[in-house]
Amino acid sequence: MKGQMSYILKPISLVMTIALLLFLYSSISESIAKERQASKTLNLISTSTNILLILANSEDCLAYRSPATDGLYANIVDVTKLKQMASDFKNIEPPCARNYNFGWRATVVEINQDPQTPSKIWSFGAKNFSTGPAFKNDINTSMPIAIRYSDKDVIPGNIYIYLVNGELENIAGALDWSCDLFRNGRLNATSFGIHTSFPLSYYKSTNELCSGTKQKSCRVMSCPLAIKDIKAPGDYVWTISYLQGSLVVK
Amino acid sequence: MKGSVILSETMLETTAILISFILIVLVVQLVFSQQNQRTYESVFEALGRDVSTSIDRAAATAGNIQMQIDIPKGLRFRLDIDQKALIIKYGDKNSVRTFFSSLIKSGPYSFENPKSLCIVKTVNDNSVYISNKTCSCNTNDNICDPECNVENKCDTKCVNDNSTGVCNPFCAKENPGICDKNCYRGYQTGVCEKNCIKENERDGICSPDCEGLKKGVCDLDCYDQYPNSKTGYCDPDCPAKSKIIDKDGVKYKVQDGKCYTGCINTTASTPTISTPSKITLLKDGICDLDCKDSKNICDPDCPDSRACQNVCTKENQTGSDPCCAGLVACPGDNICRKDCCGNGRCEWRPGTQYGWPEGYKTKWETNYTCPQDCGQATQPSCQTGGPFTSSACYEDVFQGGTRTGDKPSWQPGTISICDSEVKKFLDRRNWDINEVIKTIRARTPEGWAFDASRYIRACQRLQPAGFTISANENYKREDYTCCCLSECPDDRATYIGSECCGVGYCADHASAVLSVLRTLGVPAKDAYTTFDIAGDCRRHAFVVMKCDPDLQNQPGLWPNECNGNANRWLRLDATGQFVTFLDQTDCDVMCIWWNDKGLYALNDGISSDGKSGYAVPPGVRCGGNWNPSNSRCKQTNVDCHIDELCALAGVPQGFKCIIPGA
Numbered sequence: 001m002k003g004q005m006s007y008i009l010k011p012i013s014l015v016m017t018i019a020l021l022l023f024l025y026s027s028i029s030e031s032i033a034k035e036r037q038a039s040k041t042l043n044l045i046s047t048s049t050n051i052l053l054i055l056a057n058s059e060d061c062l063a064y065r066s067p068a069t070d071g072l073y074a075n076i077v078d079v080t081k082l083k084q085m086a087s088d089f090k091n092i093e094p095p096c097a098r099n100y101n102f103g104w105r106a107t108v109v110e111i112n113q114d115p116q117t118p119s120k121i122w123s124f125g126a127k128n129f130s131t132g133p134a135f136k137n138d139i140n141t142s143m144p145i146a147i148r149y150s151d152k153d154v155i156p157g158n159i160y161i162y163l164v165n166g167e168l169e170n171i172a173g174a175l176d177w178s179c180d181l182f183r184n185g186r187l188n189a190t191s192f193g194i195h196t197s198f199p200l201s202y203y204k205s206t207n208e209l210c211s212g213t214k215q216k217s218c219r220v221m222s223c224p225l226a227i228k229d230i231k232a233p234g235d236y237v238w239t240i241s242y243l244q245g246s247l248v249v250k
Numbered sequence: 251m252k253g254s255v256i257l258s259e260t261m262l263e264t265t266a267i268l269i270s271f272i273l274i275v276l277v278v279q280l281v282f283s284q285q286n287q288r289t290y291e292s293v294f295e296a297l298g299r300d301v302s303t304s305i306d307r308a309a310a311t312a313g314n315i316q317m318q319i320d321i322p323k324g325l326r327f328r329l330d331i332d333q334k335a336l337i338i339k340y341g342d343k344n345s346v347r348t349f350f351s352s353l354i355k356s357g358p359y360s361f362e363n364p365k366s367l368c369i370v371k372t373v374n375d376n377s378v379y380i381s382n383k384t385c386s387c388n389t390n391d392n393i394c395d396p397e398c399n400v401e402n403k404c405d406t407k408c409v410n411d412n413s414t415g416v417c418n419p420f421c422a423k424e425n426p427g428i429c430d431k432n433c434y435r436g437y438q439t440g441v442c443e444k445n446c447i448k449e450n451e452r453d454g455i456c457s458p459d460c461e462g463l464k465k466g467v468c469d470l471d472c473y474d475q476y477p478n479s480k481t482g483y484c485d486p487d488c489p490a491k492s493k494i495i496d497k498d499g500v501k502y503k504v505q506d507g508k509c510y511t512g513c514i515n516t517t518a519s520t521p522t523i524s525t526p527s528k529i530t531l532l533k534d535g536i537c538d539l540d541c542k543d544s545k546n547i548c549d550p551d552c553p554d555s556r557a558c559q560n561v562c563t564k565e566n567q568t569g570s571d572p573c574c575a576g577l578v579a580c581p582g583d584n585i586c587r588k589d590c591c592g593n594g595r596c597e598w599r600p601g602t603q604y605g606w607p608e609g610y611k612t613k614w615e616t617n618y619t620c621p622q623d624c625g626q627a628t629q630p631s632c633q634t635g636g637p638f639t640s641s642a643c644y645e646d647v648f649q650g651g652t653r654t655g656d657k658p659s660w661q662p663g664t665i666s667i668c669d670s671e672v673k674k675f676l677d678r679r680n681w682d683i684n685e686v687i688k689t690i691r692a693r694t695p696e697g698w699a700f701d702a703s704r705y706i707r708a709c710q711r712l713q714p715a716g717f718t719i720s721a722n723e724n725y726k727r728e729d730y731t732c733c734c735l736s737e738c739p740d741d742r743a744t745y746i747g748s749e750c751c752g753v754g755y756c757a758d759h760a761s762a763v764l765s766v767l768r769t770l771g772v773p774a775k776d777a778y779t780t781f782d783i784a785g786d787c788r789r790h791a792f793v794v795m796k797c798d799p800d801l802q803n804q805p806g807l808w809p810n811e812c813n814g815n816a817n818r819w820l821r822l823d824a825t826g827q828f829v830t831f832l833d834q835t836d837c838d839v840m841c842i843w844w845n846d847k848g849l850y851a852l853n854d855g856i857s858s859d860g861k862s863g864y865a866v867p868p869g870v871r872c873g874g875n876w877n878p879s880n881s882r883c884k885q886t887n888v889d890c891h892i893d894e895l896c897a898l899a900g901v902p903q904g905f906k907c908i909i910p911g912a
Contacts, residue, residue, distance in 0.1 A: 010263070014270040021277040028281065032288055039295070046303055047351065053310035054352050059376045059438075063312065071373060072312040099351040100334060112742075153741060173349070180333050186358065 040165070044102070044139050048163040051097045052143045055106060056159060060096035061085070062108075064148045076146045076154065082108055086122040092220045093125045100173030103129050103219065104163040110147055111156045128217040130166025133197035138164045167196055168211040172219040175209070175240070175247060179223035182242035191239040200230040223247045291346065294327060294338045298348035301329075301367060302336055308371040309352030309378050314400040318385040319367040329367075331380060332358035354378035356415060370396040374440030375417045375433075394418075408432065417441060433459075450490065456483055462513075476512035484513035486534065494536055500553060501536045509541035530558070578613070581606055591620035598624070599688075600696065609695035609726035611678065618677035630681050630806075635667025635768050636846035641761045642781055643709035644789045656783050658842065661712040664761040665768075665779075665846050671716035672762075672769045675723060682806045686766055690824045694730045698722045698824045702740030703733040704755035713758050715765035721752025722762075757781075759824040760791035767795060767822075768846055771807055778843040778850060780866075792823040794832055794843070796867075819870055836874025841865050 055061045056075045062085065064078035065071070085094055086108075093104055105125035112119040129135070142160040149155065171194050181187035198211045202225050203218070209225065210218040223242075227249040230236065241248045304317050327340040334353075339345045355377040361367070364382035371378050379396040387398040387405065394408035396416045404420040409430045417433035422441040429445035438458050444465035446453075456472035461483040468488035476483065488510050489503045496502075513532045530548045531541060537552035548558035565577060568585050577586040582595030582604035590597050590613065597604045597615045606613055617627030642658035666672060679685035689696060699722060704711065732750035733743040743750075754762070760779045767777040776796040783789050796819050797812030811820060811829065819832040842865050843850040850865060 010266055014266065014273075017270065018273055018277065021274065021281075025277065025281050028285065035292075039292075043299060046299070050303060050306035050310065051351050054306060057310045057312050058352060060353050074312040096353055097351050098334070100349045149744070153744065155742065177333065177335060177349070184333065186332060 041137065044137055044163060044165055045141070047099055047102060048104070048139050048141045048161050049143075051099065051104060051106075051163065052141065052159055052161055054097040055161075056143065056145050058096055061094065075144070076148050077108070077157075077159075079147050079149050082122050082147065086124050089124040091125075091127045098176075100177040101170065102163050102165050102173070103169035104161055106162075107160045108145070108147070109158050109160065111158065126169075126219060128168075128219060129164040130168040130211065131215070131217055132212075134167040134211055134217075136165040136167075138162065167194075167198075168209070168217055168219055170194070171196065171200070171211075172209050172221060175225070175249070176222040178240050179221070179242075179247055182223070182247070187242075189239065189241045191237060193235060193237045195235050196230060197233045199232065202227050202229065225249055290340065291344070293322070293325065294340055294344075294346040295348070297321070297325070298336050298338050298346050301331075301369075302348045302350035304367075304369050305331075305336075305350045305354060305378060305380070306352050308369045309354060311371050312373070314373050315371045316385045316397050316400045317369045319369070321365055321367065323365075326363050329361045329364060329382075330358065331360075352378065354380070356380070368397065370400060372396055372399040372416065374399065374419045374438075375435075376438065377416075379414060379416060381414075450492065456485075458483055460485065462486060472512060473508065473510055476510065484532075486513060486532075488512065489536065489538065501551070503536055503538045503540070505539045507540060509538055509547060511541065511547065591615055592622050594623060596620065596624035608728075611696065611723045614678040616678060616680045618680065627680070630676075630771070632668040632673065632769055633771070635665065635765075636774060636848065638844070638846050638848040639663050639665045640844075641665060641712050641757060641779065642791075642842065642844070643712055643757050644781055644783060645709050656789065658781070659709040661709070663714055664712045664758075666715040666761075666765050667768045667846055669714070669716035669719075669765065669769070671720045671723075672765050675719045675766060676770060678723075680806075681770060683767070683770060683772070683809050686763075686770065687809055687811070687822070687829050690763065690822055690829055691827055693827060694728055695726050697730075697827045698759055699725050699727070699729065699750065699753040700731050700825060701734050701750050701753045701755055702731055702743050703735035703738055703750075704758065705739050706735065706737065712761070713752065713754060715758075715762040717752050718754040718758045718762040719766070721754070725749060725753055756825040757791040760793050763793040763822050763824050764845055767793065771804070772801070773798070774845050774847040775867075776801070778845045780840050780843045782837045783839045783841070790825070792821055792825070794870075795820045795822060817869070833871035833873060835872065837872035838874055840872060843867075 056077055057063050057072065059065050059072060062077035062081045063072045064076045064081075066073070088094070093099075103126040105123065105127065107121060107123045110120040129138070140160070140162050142158050145157050145159050147155045147157045174192055174194070178187065178190055181190075196211065199213060201210050201216075202208070202221075203210065204224065206218075207221050207224055208218040209221055210216040224246040226243070226246050239250045241250075301319060304319055308315055308317055325340075327338050330337045330339070331354075334349055334351070336348045336350060337345055338347075355375075356379050359380050361382040366382065366384045368381045368383055368385040369378060370380075370385070381396075385397050387395045387401045387403055389395075389398065389403060389405050389407075392407060394411040394414045394416050395405050396408070396414065396418075398405035398408070398420070399416070399418055402420060404418055404424045406421060406425075408414065408416045408418040409421050409425065409428060410432060415432050417430065417435075417439040419433070419439075419441045421428075422430060422433055422443065427445060429443055430441070431443075431446065433439045433441040434443040434446040434455060434457055436455050436457070440459065442457060442460040442463050442465070444460065444463075444467065446455075446457075447460070447465065447467050447469045449467050450470065452470045452474070454471060456469055456475050460469065460472075464486050466487060468490040469485050470490070472483050472485040473488045473490075493504045493506070494501050495504055511529060511531065513534070531538070531550065533550045535551055537555075538549050539552075541547045541549045541552075549555055550558055552558070565586055565588070568583070577588055578590060579586050580590035580593055580595070580597060582590065582597045583593060585593065587593065595604045597606055597613070597620075599605055599611075599614050600608050615624050617624050618629065621627070640660040640662045641664035642660055644656045645659045647657050676686070679689065689698075691697065698718075727745055727749060729743070729745035729750075731740060731743045732745040732747070732753065733740065734746075734748070734751035734753075736746060738746050764777060764779045768774065772795060776798045778794050779791060780794055781789060781791045795809075797809070797815050797817060799816045801807040802812075802816070809820060809829075811831070812818070815831065820829060821832045821835050822829050850867065
C-alpha cells in the first residue's frame with residue numbers, strides 16, 4: 001500500500017514542482033514585460049520634454065541669440081526662426097531636434113489677450129504617423145515660452161508637441177539615421193531588422209515611405225531610396241548601402 | 251523474485267529523482283540565465299537613456315553647463331557616440347542603441363570601460379563635448395578641458411587642439427596674436443579670429459563672428475561668397491586695399507567682375523511704391539565699378555552713379571520702377587502723376603484690373619470718385635438721419651470698492667449720418683453694401699485698425715463716425731494693433747505713432763459702420779449698434795443688420811449673404827474684421843440696441859414695473875450663452891439701466907424710442 005502511494009505521489013509531486021517553476025517563470029516574464037512597457041512610457045515622456053526644451057533653448061532650433069550679449073535666454077524663441085521653421089519643415093521634423101526613434105509635430109501658439117484678434121499659430125514636423133497595429137504609444141505635452149518680435153515686443157505663448165512611437169517612425173528613423181551617417185562618410189554599409197504590421201511602399205516622386213493598405217501613413221525621407229515595396233507584414237532584415245546619394249535597401 | 255521487485259522499484263525511484271532534479275536544474279538555469287541577460291540589458295538600456303537624456307538636457311541649456319555621470323562599478327562595455335546615436339556594446343556580441351535628439355556638433359566619441367562621463371555645453375560655439383573623466387578644469391595637465399569654458403578660464407591646451415575642437419573664447423582674449431583654428435569656423439564660435447585671415451589668401455571660411463568688424467584685412471572668402479546682390483556677412487575691409495586705385499581724387503576698386511554687396515544698406519533696399527527697388531551700398535570711400543549701375547545698385551562713392559539718382563521723379567514720365575517721389579505711379583499705366591483720375595483707366599481697389607496696391611484706399615476710382623475713367627453714375631440722395639447721435643461705452647459699477655456690474659455711459663455726437671467723410675467712404679465703394687462688407691472683412695491696411703490706446707479713458711473719448719472713417723481710410727500700415735498714445739497699454743501694438751490716431755476701437759468702429767449703413771439707405775428698423783457684455787468685463791460693440799426682404803430689390807442695399815436668408819440678422823464687426831450671421835456668433839449679454847432714431851424699445855417679457863424686458867426685436871437669435879430674457883441680465887449683475895433708457899412704460903428725457911416695426 002505504501003509502495004502504491006509512492007508510485008502515485010512521486011510523479012504528482014514532480015509535475016507539481018515543474019508546474020510551480022513554470023508559474024514562477026511566467027510571473028517573472030510578465031513582470032519584465034510590464035517593466036519594459038513602463039520604461040517605454042517613461043522614455044516617451046522624457047524624450048518629449050527634451051525635444052520641447054531643445055526647440056525652445058537651442059540656438060540651432062528656435063532660441064533667440066542676443067547680438068548685444070551674444071547669449072541665449074531660457075525659453076525665448078525668435079519669431080524669425082519660428083516663421084522659417086514653419087515654412088521649411090512643413091512635413092518633417094527639423095534636424096536640430098529630430099529623434100530617430102520617434103516622429104513628432106510641434107505647434108507654437110501665441111497667447112492672445114484680446115479675444116478679437118485671432119491667435120497666431122505656427123506648426124512644423126511630421127504630418128502622418130503610424131496607425132492601427134503599427135502604432136505603439138504617443139504623448140501630447142506642452143511648455144510655456146516667450147515669442148520675441150523685437151526688444152519691446154515679447155509675447156507669451158505655448159509650444160505643444162505630439163510625439164509618436166510606431167513602426168513607421170522606427171523604420172524611417174533607422175533609414176534616415178543611416179542616410180546621415182552615409183552622407184558624413186561614417187558608414188560604408190549596414191544592416192538591421194525591421195518589423196512591419198502593414199505593407200510598405202516607397203513613392204519616388206514625393207520621396208515618401210508609406211505604411212498601410214488603403215489609408216496610408218507616409219513620411220518624407222532624408223535620402224531617396226532604391227527599395228522594392230514590401231507587400232506583406234512581417235519581420236525583415238535589410239542590408240543598406242549608399243549609391244550616388246540614394247540608399248539602396250535589399 | 252521479491253528482491254528483484256524491490257531493486258526495480260528503487261531504480262525507478264532513483265531514475266525519477268534524477269530526471270526531476272535535471273528538469274528542475276534546467277528550468278532554474280533557464281530562468282537565471284534569462285534574468286541575468288535581462289538584468290544586463292536593462293542596466294545598459296538605463297545607462298544609455300541616462301546619457302542620452304543628459305546630452306539633450308545639456309544641449310537644451312541656454313548657458314554653459316557641465317554634467318557628470320558616474321558609471322556603476324563593475325560594468326564593462328564600450329560606448330560609441332555619433333550622429334545622434336549612442337551605442338553600448340557589452341559581452342560578446344550584445345549591444346544597446348539609444349537615440350538622442352540634439353545636435354552636439356562634436357565627436358564621434360568612443361570610450362572603453364569609462365568610469366565617469368563629463369558632458370559640457372559651451373554656449374559660445376553652441377556645442378556639446380563629452381569626455382570619459384570627472385568634470386574638472388585643469389589648466390596644468392596636457393588635456394584640453396571644455397569645462398574651463400564653463401569656469402571662464404583659458405585652458406591653453408585647447409588652442410588649436412584637433413582632438414577636441416573646443417573653442418575657448420578666454421584664450422583668444424589672453425593670447426590675442428594667435429590664430430586658434432578651433433574658433434575660426436564657418437559657424438559662430440563667439441570669437442572673431444582675425445589672426446586666421448590672411449591678405450589675398452582663401453581658406454574656404456567666412457567667419458560669421460567677424461561680421462561687420464573692422465580687422466584691417468579683407469577676407470576673400472567673404473568677398474567671393476556674397477557678390478552680385480546676395481546679402482550675407484559684411485566684411486567692411488573688403489575690397490582689399492591692394493585692389494584699390496586712385497583716379498582724379500576718387501578711389502576705385504579694380505574691376506574683377508564681382509560686385510561685393512555683403513555690406514548693403516538694407517534699410518534702403520526695401521522697395522516701396524514711392525522709393526526705388528534698388529540696393530544702396532554703405533559708403534566706404536571706394537567706388538566699386540563692378541557694382542556701379544549694375545542691377546540698379548547704388549554705390550554712393552561713385553560720383554556719377556545713375557542708380558543713386560531718382561531717375562523717374564519727373565511728372566508724366568513712365569518708369570520701369572514705380573519710383574515717383576512726391577507723385578504717384580498710376581497702376582494703370584505706370585506713369586507718375588499727381589492725380590490718376592483722367593488717364594482713361596479706372597484704377598480701383600486691389601485685386602481688380604489696374605487696382606491700387608494695399609493702403610491706397612483714398613485713391614480708389616469708381617463711378618462716383620472718377621466718372622471720367624469709370625463711367626458716370628447718379629449720386630445717391632442722402633436722407634438726413636435721426637436726432638439721436640449718442641453711442642454707449644460700458645463702465646464698471648462699483649459698490650464699496652467691489653465691481654458689481656456694468657452701466658452704459660452715453661456720449662453724443664458720435665453717429666454721423668450723411669457726414670462728408672462717410673459719403674466719401676461710400677463714393678469709393680460705389681454706394682454698394684457688398685463693397686462695404688468687403689472693407690469690413692479686409693485685413694489692414696484695407697480693413698480697419700485697432701487703436702489699443704483707446705482703452706485709456708475710453709468712455710470719455712468716443713469719437714465721431716466721420717473721424718474714425720477718415721483715419722482708417724488714410725491708414726496705410728499692415729499693423730492691426732497700434733497705439734496713438736506713447737502710453738500704450740497693449741504689448742501687441744506693432745506700431746505706435748500718429749497714423750494710428752483716430753482709427754478707433756470697437757465702440758468707435760460700431761458708430762462708424764452704423765453711420766455708413768444708415769447713410770447708404772438701410773432703414774433704421776434694420777440697422778443697430780449693440781454692445782455685448784460678458785461677465786468678466788469683456789465688452790464688445792458691433793453692428794447688426796436685418797436681411798429685410800424689403801431691401802432685396804433696392805440697388806446697393808442687399809448683401810450677398812442675405813440670399814436665401816431673409817429675416818436673419820447679420821453681425822458686421824469691423825474690429826473683428828468679419829461679417830456673419832448673428833445667430834452663428836457667440837453673445838453673452840446683449841441688453842441694448844440703438845441707432846440714430848434712439849434706443850430700441852423693450853418688447854416681450856416686460857415686467858410689471860416696465861423696467862425690464864427683451865431689449866432686442868422679436869425673433870433675434872444669438873449663439874453662445876445669450877438668452878434674451880431679462881433674468882439673464884440680473885444673473886450676471888449687468889445693470890441694463892432700462893429705467894434710464896427706453897421702456898414701453900415711458901420715454902426718459904433725452905432719449906428717443908424706436909417702436910418695433912417703425
